[in-house]
Amino acid sequence: MATTISNPPYNMKWQHPFFAQSQERFMLGVPPESNANYAFILTALSKQDKAVFLLPNGVLSTNNKEEQAIKASLVEKNYLEAVISLPDKMFESTSIPTSLLIFNKKKQTSNILMINASSLATEEIREQRGQVGSKSHTSRVYKKKVNVLSDDAISKVMSLLDKPVNERGLSKVVSIETIKEQDYVLTPNRYIEMKQETVQHTSMERLVKQLNRVSAEKGAVKLTINRKMANDLGLMPLIKLLQESGQTSKELNEQFKGDGLILNDENLVTLTNNKTFKIEVKKWNELPDIIVMFAQMWKQLMVTCNNEENRYLMELRDIMLERYFK
Structure with missing residues (x-):
């Protein structure tokens, strides 16, 4: 079975195509123009029976009316196979928490597997060099902490996908009726029974x-x-x-x-x-991350503006040359 695997741009604005309601991919609803997350999902499912999406956690508990309706339809039609919540700070460019949503239009069960992979994460320190600024900055090595899933953790998640079972603090097999009772919220920790641990306060x-x-x-x-x-x-x-x-x-x-x-x-x-x-x-x-990101955005804008300015200056020069050398 062919599978679409996608990590689309998050929370991107888009424009509704003409007669969007009549397009097959939007038979479950037309996502809002303010956010294309569900547009990517519906487009993939109109072409493939199986799709895996890496998206921000906002898709799991959205308050948008159009997105809520689409999410409910995806659950009711039994297209959603599993939701895997991932740890935050997994990416070097952003700390935003994300989840994997696995869709399967031909799944063999009416349940949905919820996995809290955040509990399997370990911390790793990665080294980076500055990308902008003076030589003293670009030659300096910065250390950044990120959360990662080890090979063992990934194997554990894969085994749960192969044979879904309930494990306290890690996974839960949830019925569509239960999700409906929770107003179709898809956040795994809403359903997973957490481990009972004795609280030991830090000094x-x-x-x-x-x-x-x-x-x-x-x-x-x-x-x-x-x-x-x-x-x-x-x-x-x-x-x-x-x-x-x-x-x-x-x-x-x-x-x-x-x-x-x-x-x-x-x-x-x-x-x-x-x-x-x-x-x-x-x-x-x-140097704070936000300043580094600002510098990169400023650099990109300045390069674009400078290129455009040079184009206008060359055109102006051509006009002046024609004026003085006729």
Whole structure:
């Protein structure tokens, strides 16, 4: 049986073709123009009986009305064979958590296998060289932590796909009726029985160390932004959360007096009424990922604009030459 395997662009905008409702691939519904995730799925299933997609976890519990209807139809028609949730930080370019969705229009059972592969992940440190900037940056080696699935972990997942069984904390064979009762949410952990473990708290010293490590990552870049701009960009809820986090750290520092423990409570965002949008790099020993990504995007834009500018300049030069040498 031929199988389509795809890792399409995530959450990409697209345009409905004319008479989309009449196309065979959209018989289960037309995905919204704001997101093409389900358009890729439906297109593949219109051509193949089996398809495997690597997609962001948003497809599993979408709130979009059109996507919800399509997801319900895929379940009800018994096209979905398995959902495998993967650990976050698997990719070097993004930390977004993803899942594998396996579709089979000719499956031999009416159940759906849910697998939590995140529980099988191990951490690996990979080295990268800077791609932009001065020689001191491009020759520097950066270390990045990523989550990986070992060969043994992959073999375990494959064995579950061959012979689906229930394993606490790892897998669950779920009926379509059960998924329907859960409003067609496809997140594996919604159904998998988690292992019962005795909670052993980390020492306060280690927790404070870890909290300050995360705080340092958050504070690698400080933002000063116009209040209205922040509101128009939809940043105010996040800024409020960051401010509340800082306030919590200050309150805990008051309680820690005498214990020798200090949490970082530095302000990460400054709101201003001035027409200001300023990004300040606070971490120089290792350039923050967001600055590296910005530099790469800026470089690409500048190259494109420069090429276009050169084309116009050459055309202008030709016009001037014709004017002065007639």
